[in-house]
Amino acid sequence: MVRLTIDGSEVEVPEGTTILEAAEKTGIRIPTLCYHKRLPPIESCDMCIVEIEGEKEPVCSCAAPVSNGLVVTTDSKALHEQRTANLKKILKYHPLDCPICDKAGECELQDIVYEFGIEDVPYESRKVKRDDTYSTSLIRYWADRCIMCRRCVTACLDLKQIGALEIQGEEENARIVVDPDKCKSCGECLMVCPTGALTENLSRYKGRPWLVKRVQTTCSYCGCGCQFDLNVLDNRVIGVTTDVDTGVNQGSLCVKGRFGYEYIGDESRLKKPLIKENGALREASWEEALDTVAEKFKAIRDQHGPDSIAGLTSAKCTNEENFLFQKFMRAVIGTNNVDHCARL
Amino acid sequence: MTNPISNVLKSEVILAIGTDTTGNHPIIANYIMEAIHQHGVKLLVIDPRRIELVDHATLWLQHNPGSDVALINGLMHIILKENLQDQAYIDERLEGFEELKSCIEKYTPEHVSSITGISEEDLHAAARLYAKADPAALLYTMGITQHITGTDNVKSCANLAMLCGNVGKEGGGVNPLRGQNNVQGACDMGGLPNVFPGYQAVTVDEVRKKFADAWQVEGFPSTPGLTVTEMFDAGETGQVKAIYVMGENPALSDPDKHHIEHCIESLDFFVVQDIFLTETAKLADVVLPATCFAEKNGTVVNTERKVQRVRKAVEPPGEAREDTWIISEIAKRMGYTMPATTPEKIMEEIRLLTPSYKGITYKRIEKGGISWPCPDEDHPGTPVLHVGKFARGKGLFFAIDYIPPAEEVDDEYPFLLSTGRVPQHFHTGTMTRRGTGLNRLCPEPVAQINPEDAEKMNISDGDYIDITSRRGSIKVKIKLTERSSPGMVFMPFHFHEAPANILTHSIVDPVAKIPEFKVSAVKIKKAA
Numbered sequence: 001m002v003r004l005t006i007d008g009s010e011v012e013v014p015e016g017t018t019i020l021e022a023a024e025k026t027g028i029r030i031p032t033l034c035y036h037k038r039l040p041p042i043e044s045c046d047m048c049i050v051e052i053e054g055e056k057e058p059v060c061s062c063a064a065p066v067s068n069g070l071v072v073t074t075d076s077k078a079l080h081e082q083r084t085a086n087l088k089k090i091l092k093y094h095p096l097d098c099p100i101c102d103k104a105g106e107c108e109l110q111d112i113v114y115e116f117g118i119e120d121v122p123y124e125s126r127k128v129k130r131d132d133t134y135s136t137s138l139i140r141y142w143a144d145r146c147i148m149c150r151r152c153v154t155a156c157l158d159l160k161q162i163g164a165l166e167i168q169g170e171e172e173n174a175r176i177v178v179d180p181d182k183c184k185s186c187g188e189c190l191m192v193c194p195t196g197a198l199t200e201n202l203s204r205y206k207g208r209p210w211l212v213k214r215v216q217t218t219c220s221y222c223g224c225g226c227q228f229d230l231n232v233l234d235n236r237v238i239g240v241t242t243d244v245d246t247g248v249n250q251g252s253l254c255v256k257g258r259f260g261y262e263y264i265g266d267e268s269r270l271k272k273p274l275i276k277e278n279g280a281l282r283e284a285s286w287e288e289a290l291d292t293v294a295e296k297f298k299a300i301r302d303q304h305g306p307d308s309i310a311g312l313t314s315a316k317c318t319n320e321e322n323f324l325f326q327k328f329m330r331a332v333i334g335t336n337n338v339d340h341c342a343r344l
Numbered sequence: 345m346t347n348p349i350s351n352v353l354k355s356e357v358i359l360a361i362g363t364d365t366t367g368n369h370p371i372i373a374n375y376i377m378e379a380i381h382q383h384g385v386k387l388l389v390i391d392p393r394r395i396e397l398v399d400h401a402t403l404w405l406q407h408n409p410g411s412d413v414a415l416i417n418g419l420m421h422i423i424l425k426e427n428l429q430d431q432a433y434i435d436e437r438l439e440g441f442e443e444l445k446s447c448i449e450k451y452t453p454e455h456v457s458s459i460t461g462i463s464e465e466d467l468h469a470a471a472r473l474y475a476k477a478d479p480a481a482l483l484y485t486m487g488i489t490q491h492i493t494g495t496d497n498v499k500s501c502a503n504l505a506m507l508c509g510n511v512g513k514e515g516g517g518v519n520p521l522r523g524q525n526n527v528q529g530a531c532d533m534g535g536l537p538n539v540f541p542g543y544q545a546v547t548v549d550e551v552r553k554k555f556a557d558a559w560q561v562e563g564f565p566s567t568p569g570l571t572v573t574e575m576f577d578a579g580e581t582g583q584v585k586a587i588y589v590m591g592e593n594p595a596l597s598d599p600d601k602h603h604i605e606h607c608i609e610s611l612d613f614f615v616v617q618d619i620f621l622t623e624t625a626k627l628a629d630v631v632l633p634a635t636c637f638a639e640k641n642g643t644v645v646n647t648e649r650k651v652q653r654v655r656k657a658v659e660p661p662g663e664a665r666e667d668t669w670i671i672s673e674i675a676k677r678m679g680y681t682m683p684a685t686t687p688e689k690i691m692e693e694i695r696l697l698t699p700s701y702k703g704i705t706y707k708r709i710e711k712g713g714i715s716w717p718c719p720d721e722d723h724p725g726t727p728v729l730h731v732g733k734f735a736r737g738k739g740l741f742f743a744i745d746y747i748p749p750a751e752e753v754d755d756e757y758p759f760l761l762s763t764g765r766v767p768q769h770f771h772t773g774t775m776t777r778r779g780t781g782l783n784r785l786c787p788e789p790v791a792q793i794n795p796e797d798a799e800k801m802n803i804s805d806g807d808y809i810d811i812t813s814r815r816g817s818i819k820v821k822i823k824l825t826e827r828s829s830p831g832m833v834f835m836p837f838h839f840h841e842a843p844a845n846i847l848t849h850s851i852v853d854p855v856a857k858i859p860e861f862k863v864s865a866v867k868i869k870k871a872a
Contacts, residue, residue, distance in 0.1 A: 260775065
């Protein structure tokens with residue numbers, strides 16, 4: 001264990017902890033922007049700087065490891081001024097188009113600018129307007145909003161080992177470029193983007209974050225059991241978001257999990273029972289459909305015995321539904337002819 | 345899985361056999377990548393295709409499809425010859441070692457090399473890599489199971505892991521990666537012909553009595569029922585007259601499509617309960633509209649045996665109703681009242697009858713799931729199975745001999761077809777092929793072949809080809825890729841317009857009744 005002092009408090013943390021993590025453990029919050037708990041330190045924003053006794057220059061607390069006897073100050077007039085200056089530098093080329101930005105209301109940049117109370121930023125539009133592009137047809141890149149924090153590039157390379165994103169150009173001409181042959185549209189970049197520079201380009205229905213109801217659930221595709229929030233507006237699922245602290249996926253999803261929600265509200269969903277008549281299916285009431293099924297099952301069971309009926313339950317249904325289905329086959333029909341597609 | 349997903353971070357070596365993890369379980373692949381690139385874990389890939397994992401592997405064995413048993417026996421042969429097994433673990437915890445030993449004696453590197461197509465040198469390297477690691481995790485999916493020797497393949501994986509003392513250990517284990525969000529739960533809940541919930545066998549008198557008392561019926565048949573592939577065959581012979589399908593699409597997912605359609609047509613009565621008018625639902629006499637995952641409450645079990653919540657977010661469309669309501673209404677009309685019909689009340693009934701679920705309540709899993717077995721409400725759940733001792737007491741080695749695949753290539757059908765999934769789509773495409781998003785990325789079926797084969801047949805990237813097997817023929821676009829090895833064709837089975845299961849055969853594993861989707865003999869020619 002390593003002992004150090006942060007803002008006058010003695011702290012003991014395991015070796016290898018960063019100053020930022022040590023501060024967090026003691027309940028001290030250091031402002032951050034490019035730092036993301038699932039990514040290695042990037043050090044592009046210089047917001048998490050702290051003073052260390054005996055050091056001339058402040059250091060980035062997200063990357064600095066603790067050592068015995070360190071005396072750290074996380075807030076001072078000088079630090080505040082420098083952080084404010086750093087933030088203004090970031091804002092210089094960031095259009096304040098918050099009214100039309102999908103991220104407004106849950107934008108980390110918006111939050112930190114609000115926190116610092118910055119009112120007077122002389123916005124300089126870029127000499128060359130950077131065109132918006134699409135990483136794939138599902139992810140839109142708003143180049144002018146991008147603050148070059150490099151979270152997306154780092155996530156694509158370090159978390160996914162894909163490396164589809166890279167930075168091209170320098171200073172005000174810098175931009176993120178995607179290799180479409182490598183990109184899998186997993187949306188890891190969307191998850192980590194702190195601004196509205198990367199947005200989902202799928203839902204035709206938009207809703208402000210504060211108007212959307214978020215319901216945590218388990219993904220309906222493979223067996224990983226990823227946890228995500230269905231974003232609901234007016235009884236319609238308009239998107240999927242994740243929380244980095246929840247579930248085995250820790251905020252990550254695959255292309256199906258993140259973008260495969262359209263089927264929920266698809267027009268072709270079955271909305272009424274159907275009964276086949278003269279070779280064609282026609283709409284029927286629940287009463288008629290249920291009566292038909294029950295009568296047919298009863299007649300076949302009574303005439304040919306319970307084992308003349310078989311049932312397929314489902315790997316897409318819940319435990320409760322599967323339990324009830326096999327109970328129905330065994331207790332009501334009286335057969336063990338029940339299986340599902342585990343084999344397929 | 346015997347172990348949690350995150351356990352691969354604690355492994356020294358990960359053996360991935362028959363799993364295209366980056367494509368089919370991307371989140372598990374995240375953990376594999378973290379293990380390799382941040383923790384220095386080594387990856388051993390065994391797969392006939394040059395899957396993406398190969399790009400990150402220390403060693404890749406590209407074996408002939410269907411030769412898994414021979415390969416694993418060969419690895420165990422070398423491990424024993426070089427005395428790399430965990431003998432103390434074997435002596436203390438296992439039985440059947442002598443039988444195993446005498447069985448694998450004949451699987452010499454030379455013999456195994458001739459069956460698998462892998463050099464003796466690579467066999468030695470792989471055996472040493474896996475056996476010297478402590479611990480080593482073994483991951484597999486359908487590349488192991490979808491063979492006529494699927495059961496043998498799984499047992500062979502277990503043999504290898506047990507031989508090296510890797511079961512019941514953090515960072516080790518035998519880990520099947522489940523392909524559907526509740527395939528584990530459907531098995532746990534007794535959605536199988538031989539067991540009640542909690543894998544309680546229908547052949548055991550006390551078990552049947554317990555369920556008969558709880559459900560207030562006279563009794564149950566004491567013999568296992570029919571499996572999915574058998575029940576459709578029985579429809580054709582007239583033994584089965586009616587089938588009730590809830591949320592499955594066998595017309596597209598089962599082998600030999602023409603055969604299964606004929607079986608369904610032979611039935612007197614066919615009911616399908618689903619959220620869409622699937623290929624299967626179109627054949628039904630009655631179709632019942634059900635709710636999807638976003639419209640209901642309940643629980644599902646992930647590949648780590650973790651029971652997690654599904655929560656209702658939106659109201660269902662039109663008159664669609666919950667499956668539990670539909671089942672209960674049919675039961676009621678047949679004179680049986682289901683006492684519990686809300687999900688939480690059904691879970692209470694499940695807990696009462698399923699010892700491994702006894703400690704799992706909605707309240708406990710509100711904030712995060714619990715892995716079964718969880719025998720009481722104070723129990724934290726069981727992330728790692730078989731710690732200290734195996735569930736059955738002593739672990740059992742199986743002596744298994746190699747059997748070739750049911751269908752092998754010949755002069756007429758010189759290519760080997762393997763089916764599977766692509767990352768953008770899921771199973772029969774019922775869900776992923778709606779809407780626009782995923783279809784923009786992957787709009788149509790594409791078969792993959794090696795450029796070397798394409799050149800010989802004068803086929804270019806994007807051409808259409810006819811793939812023909814002894815069952816039928818389909819026309820499909822072709823993509824040339826080094827990921828498919830020479831002599832092999834890979835095809836996704838999501839697409840009704842070019843259903844891969846027209847080509848596959850319906851010979852199944854004698855125990856698990858799983859079809860051999862990974863090996864069918866086909867021929868290819870440029871489409872007219």
